[in-house]
Amino acid sequence: MDLSWLSLRDANTQWVLAGSVLLGLSSGLLGALALLRRRSLMGDALAHAALPGIALAYLIGGAKQIGLFMLGAALAGILATLCITAITRYSRLKEDAALAVVLTVFFGFGIVLLTYILKTPHGNQAGLDKFLFGQAAALVGTDVQVMAAVAAALCLVTGLLFKEFKLLCFDPDFGKGVGLPMGGLDLLLMLMLVLAVVIGLQAVGVVLMAALLITPAAAARYWTERLDRMVLLSGLFGAGAGVLGTLFSQSAPRLPTGPLIVLAATAVFVVSLLAAPRRGLLARVLQLARVRTRVRRDGLGRALYELAESTGQATAAVTTTELEQKGLERPTLAAQLAHLQRDGLVRPAGDRWSLTPTGLAWAHGLVRQRRLWEMFLMHEADLGQAPVDRSSEDLLSGVPVPVIRELERLLRLHDLEPRLRPAAGGEESGT
Numbered sequence: 001m002d003l004s005w006l007s008l009r010d011a012n013t014q015w016v017l018a019g020s021v022l023l024g025l026s027s028g029l030l031g032a033l034a035l036l037r038r039r040s041l042m043g044d045a046l047a048h049a050a051l052p053g054i055a056l057a058y059l060i061g062g063a064k065q066i067g068l069f070m071l072g073a074a075l076a077g078i079l080a081t082l083c084i085t086a087i088t089r090y091s092r093l094k095e096d097a098a099l100a101v102v103l104t105v106f107f108g109f110g111i112v113l114l115t116y117i118l119k120t121p122h123g124n125q126a127g128l129d130k131f132l133f134g135q136a137a138a139l140v141g142t143d144v145q146v147m148a149a150v151a152a153a154l155c156l157v158t159g160l161l162f163k164e165f166k167l168l169c170f171d172p173d174f175g176k177g178v179g180l181p182m183g184g185l186d187l188l189l190m191l192m193l194v195l196a197v198v199i200g201l202q203a204v205g206v207v208l209m210a211a212l213l214i215t216p217a218a219a220a221r222y223w224t225e226r227l228d229r230m231v232l233l234s235g236l237f238g239a240g241a242g243v244l245g246t247l248f249s250q251s252a253p254r255l256p257t258g259p260l261i262v263l264a265a266t267a268v269f270v271v272s273l274l275a276a277p278r279r280g281l282l283a284r285v286l287q288l289a290r291v292r293t294r295v296r297r298d299g300l301g302r303a304l305y306e307l308a309e310s311t312g313q314a315t316a317a318v319t320t321t322e323l324e325q326k327g328l329e330r331p332t333l334a335a336q337l338a339h340l341q342r343d344g345l346v347r348p349a350g351d352r353w354s355l356t357p358t359g360l361a362w363a364h365g366l367v368r369q370r371r372l373w374e375m376f377l378m379h380e381a382d383l384g385q386a387p388v389d390r391s392s393e394d395l396l397s398g399v400p401v402p403v404i405r406e407l408e409r410l411l412r413l414h415d416l417e418p419r420l421r422p423a424a425g426g427e428e429s430g431t
Helices: 011-036 042-061 066-090 095-118 141-160 162-170 172-177 182-221 227-251 257-275 281-311 320-325 330-342 357-380 401-413
Strands: 346-349 352-355
Touching: 011 042, 011 141, 011 162, 011 182, 011 227, 011 257, 042 066, 042 095, 042 182, 066 095, 066 141, 066 182, 141 162, 141 182, 162 172, 162 182, 162 227, 172 182, 182 227, 182 257, 227 257, 257 281, 281 320, 281 330, 281 352, 281 357, 320 330, 330 346, 352 357, 357 401
Parallel strands: none
Antiparallel strands: 346 352
């Protein structure tokens, strides 16, 4: 396989790579704020709304002028933003409906203008169709310089107003209460999205720009709970997607750069979705498996204790049939008993099982915590007795100590205090 493209000595490749990185960085930063502000579709609406602005700019200028196209796209995006704000504020439509209306109307108008332009004598030479899906390979030095200036301005404003944007995302009412112009900040954020969309149209196009705004932010959301880290990760993911998409497109010249950048961002999202340490699907599956194992283990310990408690003997041995009658599942019972035996908590006696001194202390704690929790539900939470399928110890961890003492008193009052107690020195004892 020819890997000479990795040298990146070609000037055009360098411009495309630089432009893609800048686009991914700025889009990722703003996309994180848009995602938390619940404006995920705003980028999509603004990208589609930019098409009629580009078409009108061509009709006014009469030739392909990138600067004029960008100005037309920006003005159309600003107009779309104002329309969305006005529809939301002065009508009964919700924001999602306003976004849908503006997106479809502006994009439809843009398609009409584009079709008209393509039917003119020189319409095919305008290159306006490239703005639908992007053509990153057409980026030149002046385009990248404009992208760099806009991306730097967006990053600078995001950094300077980070605290204000944090309030806008999480508690705009508090921000309004302390005198901050939250409406103005919201409008500023949408205008910044307009600029991010405008500099990305030539690279990834109208159709795919929304994916570059939201996908890195959605991936970053899986890795952290802090806004500052999420914004930084989102920008890095976007820049990384720009690098990967450019390199892959250079390895196969017939593949378009813009869609490959979006696919690279999607790959980052899929990895985050699966492998993120706390929010990823694999982590959730492992956590659920651990919880289920713990619940089954605790349930078996309580069942062994309660069956022994009913006989009044700590050394009482019970059969698996008796355990099944306590609601334990036969398919997993043998494996659970084997695990408890390896941990020194139970010991076999023929076809019966009994708790060891260590197991008796462990099971006594489980039963006591379970009964305390049931008392809490009945007397403190007013919920009545309810089944407990999670660790009672965890559930009681936040209950104040005086409440715990009162629950212990109620256990003795209702004669629910566990009767089998582990004796000092590890000796087994009955009641």
